[in-house]
């Protein structure tokens with residue numbers, strides 16, 4: 464049904480455009496939660512989650528502006544007899560649904576920004592995030608259908624139903640379908656042992672029929688006890704995919720509730736895994752570069768071990784010919800895992816390992832300090848790394864990755880040669896990669912804004 468709607472002030476048109484842009488972004492956000500395997504593999508989970516965070520802010524700006532535009536004095540003189548009510552058709556229900564979904568969106572974005580500085584546990588925050596997202600999508604949908612001028616047209620109504628349906632499918636897939644499938648395919652703990660101060664090596668076995676194929680450096684979501692939707696936590700795989708083995712291993716640092724439970728697991732206990740995710744590591748390994756620099760902070764060594772194990776498995780002469788420099792930083796020496804026990808270092812022709820600790824004991828003989836610009840530059844120069852042409856892989860805590868990326872950018876390393884994976888979804892620091900994403904989002908927002916203004920004026 465095509466409606467013959469009366470003309471209305473351009474600011475009202477603009478307001479509708481803002482609402483439609485904002486609500487579209489909200490519904491697309493469901494697919495950018497980092498839980499869609501194919502997206503995380505193509506784009507990398509850090510990128511997907513950073514876009515998710517930036518899109519949420521963009522949607523909030525558009526949806527916050529939406530109700531206020533209607534109150535601006537924009538009517539031309541010849542329209543003074545008509546009230547906004549004639550155009551809006553706002554009822555008590557549509558007013559309330561609009562306010563509720565906007566309030567829920569403010570809470571969701573606010574809680575996400577303040578999560579780290581608040582006392583809220585990660586699990587409580589994640590549950591609130593999912594509930595608020597459902598409220599925003601569900602109540603926002605009713606508001607759109609009820610109050611939206613263009614949503615009165617059949618094709619538009621079908622469009623919104625389709626978009627809401629897609630968003631709900633992604634939720635149902637992650638929180639209902641996957642847990643049910645996982646419950647049928649429980650894995651078993653084969654071994655659990657402490658390999659350094661606070662770091663445990665967990666090995667689990669999966670049935671041959673349900674073999675998980677992954678690339679060195681990818682990560683998995685783990686659950687223990689039951690396959691219920693939450694809690695589930697991400698961990699990089701430290702093993703390499705083998706035809707003759709159904710085992711997968713992880714290096715897990717005991718830092719909180721979940722990771723402490725991992726350290727207490729017993730052989731034979733059930734564990735649930737959803738993998739593989741991300742594209743960090745071997746997936747990005749390029750034969751174009753003749754030097755590969757791997758920089759690991761703490762337990763960020765896990766995916767590096769996986770990549771090195773895969774390089775050893777593949778025996779690709781072009782990759783083996785590369786000069787590989789592994790820089791491994793820890794706070795204290797006891798935190799470092801014994802690399803010789805994990806990788807056959809001698810089977811690499813060109814592998815050099817540099818270990819540094821920031822709080823050395825008296826008998827520490829390696830480098831000391833943190834990976835700041837001066838230390839990093841010294842190491843790269845000593846090992847004759849050509850910063851402009853080498854490939855970099857960085858993994859570990861967010862602060863360390865930010866600091867290393869800022870330094871590499873200053874030294875002239877092209878951003879495209881830097882592959883990194885953060886162990887916290889913290890994109891606050893203005894490192895060069897984050898800045899690039901923020902600028903792209905701002906440009907995208909400006910383009911949407913221009914399109915909305917153009918549409919409203921014509």
Ligand SMILES: Cc1cc2nc3c(=O)[nH]c(=O)nc-3n(C[C@H](O)[C@H](O)[C@H](O)COP(=O)(O)OP(=O)(O)OC[C@H]3O[C@@H](n4cnc5c(N)ncnc54)[C@H](O)[C@@H]3O)c2cc1C
Nearest residue numbers: 585695696697698699714715716719720721722762765886
């Ligand atoms: C892609 C990726 C790969 C990782 N690989 C490893 C690894 O190989 N080894 C390792 O020891 N750690 C790894 N981590 C970090 C690990 O996920 C967290 O240390 C762990 O989830 C902490 O849980 P907790 O309940 O023990 O601690 P908490 O005290 O509850 O959490 C500590 C911090 O960990 C993060 N975190 C907690 N729960 C989750 C969750 N469900 N999802 C995402 N982040 C969470 C939050 O930033 C939180 O502030 C990885 C993280 C990511 C994102």
